[in-house]
Amino acid sequence: MNTFVVEVFLSLPKVTFYTVRWDEQNESETDRFLFKYNGKPQQKSQLQDLVNLINEIGEHRGAKQIYFDRSANEASELPPKRPITIDNEIVHFQLNQLRLFCNRISDQIVVLFNGGLKTSQKTQDSEDLSMKFREAQVFSRKIWNSIKTKDIIVQEHLLLNPNGGEILLY
């Protein structure tokens, strides 16, 4: 897998939303998601709801755990019932069929990835969505490992490179 950058997507009063961008790409994974579905008339209104959801959470409420659905883990390698919370849990925003995968770091920090359209009951049965979920898991695992090794510092509403500069992960 190539290198990717973790960068600010949207900075709002209650939440800083980060995203990931492949080093050789000009657009972040989240912008690619927005661009794709904003161009599809059938999903445009769903996308607008999703964008308003992110905005409302970021502007006024904070990234409370109760807003994030865990059912995406049905497609994960994790067992369905677990005694502890795994840090690198992928959750997703949803109000409709569109899924935007993300990782909630804290009430003040969320990392957004890519996503897609849920066309079947289970994520793993929607091919494109399943692939995006797997990618999100890989991104998330690397981010959380970097937090644990202090290659990324969590400081209030910010993710920081302790050496300064952008956050570049392999």
Add this chain to the structure above:
Amino acid sequence: MASKYFQQILEESPAESKIFVKKYLDIVDRIHELLEKKGLKQKDLAQRLGKQESEISKWLNGEHNLTLRTIAKMEAILEDDIISIPNSVDSFLEEPILKGR
């Protein structure tokens, strides 16, 4: 690099989108507030509704539409208003026929 598209999509979205999201989150917040007040978990609410916990999650996370009937059922169990209308004739607590259910 900040988002190229987010602000544009937000500005182009109709007022109903913003209203829908705000009210949905208000309802989610209120349900969790009432659950905490009554010392219940989501699974307890599910059990009392005769539903699977996963279905409650889908209501609260927008995957399934939260209907007025569903809200009424939850209000009956939680014994308090989840939503209230300004200047309505009676709130939940003032309706004696509903107490004790």
